[in-house]
Amino acid sequence: MSESPASNYLRIFLVGLMVTLLGLTPYPRAATRYLLLANQSIARGNLLSASEDLASAGLYFPWRSDLNIQAGRLALEASDPKATILYFERPGTLSRLSYDDKVLLGDAYLQDGEAWMAEAIWKHLGESGGTSQVYERLANLYLQRRDYDAALVALQNLLALTPSDIPLYYQIGSLYAATHPIQALPFLIQAAQIDPVRATQARDLHDKIRTASLFDEPAYTFLIAGRQLANSGDWELARVAFLHAVDLRPDYADAWAFLGEARGQMSVQESGSVSISGFYELQHALQIDANSILANTFLGLYWERHEEYEQAADYLEHAVSLSPDDPFLYSELANILAKAGDLPAAQSVYEAAIRLNPREPLFYRLLAEFALEYQIQIRELALPAARQAIALDPDAASSLDVMAQVMLALLDYQSAERFSLHALLVDPTFSPAYLHLGTAYLYLGESEMAHQWLSLAQLIDPDSWIAAQAKRMLEYYYP
Structure with a gap:
């Protein structure tokens, strides 16, 4: 395990002092001063100053490449990639960089806006015996560029080194689904078997591709793969699949749509x-x-x-x-x-x-939500629609939550509490029920309970409109 930049300081500082005290340098006072300053900066947590002082000390000891290396590591940790590049590439230092330090040099170039240099460094490291950190960086770089074929190569090299990295199977499978659908099948079936988070997505995507491929129409297979990726919310990979479909069949109206x-x-x-x-x-x-x-x-x-x-x-x-x-x-x-x-x-x-x-509860829910949103015929329209949705599927959190909203609109706050709690019992991840339960408690005068459930609504899905609404209510009722 490599030491952190800061943890190496005591060793560097003590060695530097020994060198100066033994009179092995013609500039003992200046060098000692820089080492002392670096030590003080580390103690204060000022990594950038420490890196500058170490690099200055290194000018007095050209054979001490470790000073430049530590200075470069600290500079990168302090978000100064230009300094890292400067210190790592000093004469006599570049050739002595460890494998991990060369990876960091690639990081510095990437942060400095020179992705091509980062790629060149990491590719060279990969060719000389890549590690997971190299392939992971290359994969991320290629994914940002949308160079999916190159990303697939890097990800499969990464998977060979880390076969227990379960999310990789679905990631590779979904990339293949958008670019080479048939090659996705073994990765998707593996993900369906071992990935509890993406098992359903993986199996559905696998089955759709396999069934579509039976028609021996590649454009159609790409369309189906893209459609399934879109259903999972991955519109970028869906776009890639649809592009392949229209490339294969320029007259394919549905693929263009x-x-x-x-x-x-x-x-x-x-x-x-x-x-x-x-x-x-x-x-x-x-x-x-x-x-x-x-x-x-x-x-x-x-x-x-x-x-x-x-x-x-x-x-x-x-x-x-x-x-x-x-x-x-x-x-x-x-x-x-x-x-x-x-x-x-x-x-x-x-x-x-x-x-x-x-017989489909969704359409009753939509009718009830329509009446609620536009505040029309709550008792005459929304209430019977919500009841029918629950009758068709008594344990659907979405239907129970719609009924809770109807109860809030009818000022029946105890019933709203009951239906919201039932929704959360069925599905504890259903964030709207947290919001509506907190609202019910507000109207019931249960201030502490309202604050608790509104806070949970804000936390359960932090980037949603539910969280934004809960935040507004908390700020208004609990200034």
Whole structure:
């Protein structure tokens, strides 16, 4: 195990003092002063000053490469990569860097904006007997560049060294799914067997690819792989898969539609705002096939993101006319109609979705949530819809939580407490129930309980709108 930069100081300091006291240097006072200053800086936790002083002392002892090396390590720890490069590359020092120090030199170049130098250093180390830290750095570098073939090579070298690193199997499998789907299968089935976190994702992706490959249509296999990656929230890899699909079949309207949606989703994720990204691909999909259900649906979603609800509704209505038995399309159209302000039409379309699939609790929940959001007919519409959702699936946390919201709207706070607790009993990770339980306790006058559950709502999913709402409530009620 290598010593930390700071822990090496006492040894360096004592050796330096012995050298000067024995008269082995013509500059004992200056060198001793720099070593003393470095020691004092370490004691104060000022690593950058310590690195500078050590490097200055090293100028008096050109044969002491360890002073430059320690100075370089400290400089990197103090976030000064330029200094690390300078100290590590002094004459007589570069050739004496250990393997780990050469890895750190690559880190310094990367932090200094010279990724090509970092890559060259790490590749050379890999060729001379790579370690997990080298392959991990190379993989991360290639992933940032979106050079997925190179990343796969580095990740598989890493896996060979660390076969017990369970998440690697799904990571490699998902990368192959987007670039070479058939090669993903052995990694995905391994992940499905050993990775408790990603087992379901891995198995679903594996099964979708295997089934699609039976049709002997590579573009279709890429489309299915990309669709499954998108379902898992990995829109970047989905985009790569859809690109392969349109490269193989430029006339594939559905692949163009998915590619447009992927680019739109990525734009939102990367910038936090909507853009025209993906519009060209969606339009191109319609040019290929004006009756593509996917192209019309995704163009509707595109205009919804841009808050152009009338245009969005036009495309969704056309999609519904092309697939009149799909309740999910009806629900999306109803959502857009509600945003456009046509609440009676939205209610009618939500109810049409229920008629198409009366045994699916989701559509009852959507109707109840619609009534709650727009504060219409809570008792007449939201309450019976929430009851039916629970009747169809009594242990669905989402349905129980919708009923808790209905109870809050009807001022029945004890029932809201009961349904929220039931939701959390069924699924302790369901963050909305924490928020609604805390709200119920606020209205019940249970201040301490309200604070406890609102705080948990903020912690359980810290990057969600639930956490943001809980934070606002805590700041307002507990200033």
